[in-house]
Amino acid sequence: MRVSVRYMAQLRTAAGVAGEAIDLDGPCTASDLASDLATRHGDALRRLLLGADGQLSPGVLVFVGDVQVGQGENISLKDGDVVTLLSPVAGG
């Protein structure tokens, strides 16, 4: 299964790429995907994506397609999904 990830704001800086395709071995939630991405990209992304408990940080907004995934909602990703990860910004 392959999903596309799009990084927004500071997450993009930390990942070093605007987006990427990720191959997944099996069933995967957005939180699982975040852990996978943190492993791939290292500490800078991990600090933004994951909380101290290793779970997806409540400060990160997650969208699958054009729909927000609620905090703690365990939606299984599907082949072809586009996942947008957004770190909140307040530039004014």
Added chain:
Amino acid sequence: MGPGQPLTDAERERYQWQLWVPGFGEEGQRRLKGASVLVSRCGGVGGCVAYQLAAAGVGRLVLAHAGNLRLNDLNRQLLMTTDGVGTPRADLAGRRLRQLNPTIEIEAIAENVSAANVERLVGGVDLVAACAPTFAERLLMNRVAVRRGKPLVDCAMYEMQAQLTTVLPGRTPCLACLYPAEPPHWNREFPVLGAVSGVVGCLGAMEAIKVLAGLGEPLLGQMLLCDLGDMTFQKVSLRRRPDCPVCRDVRPS
């Protein structure tokens, strides 16, 4: 919003070109004239919001912005001028907007929104444009705006990206639904091209005009994500948090 205030002949001439906009017309203009907006703050984003709202004829603008102008503000803060460096930004913003449109009321306050003034500032207007560079200030305005049933337009940017949403208390997610805690990694100083803050400022002004004039479809329960690096614009739907401490018990007013 209410029916607004009648227009003078001079106002019909000033706003002639926008009175032609379908769905806006004289009724929309009257509504803007009778409306008031708090803009916090008047930097790269908020300055453009305020500029557009003044030009459009919002009857009363309250500008909240502390501090003096620095040279490195001038790449984005379009209400400011080089000869104003070292002087209060609120004064400069107020002066420029009065030059643009002397028929509206402008209250320029050399303070940022804080716990000490938020009730008075948010409570005294019809709509809030949240353009501050800190989550603390945005979340504070959100809390009071939701409790008082005031619409809030949240305009934010970072590097070449921008995001925008409009909060209608009791009907849409509020900022505390999106950001249950102040994001710890946000840095108050951030990369900014003035053209990017100008884009989100103009978009935010358009949201305010739509809400106040009853025009078009504001971003209710939606967020616009803009990537000006590749010109991708995406509208995503947002979730209201059933356990949100700010808006969970709020019903539409």
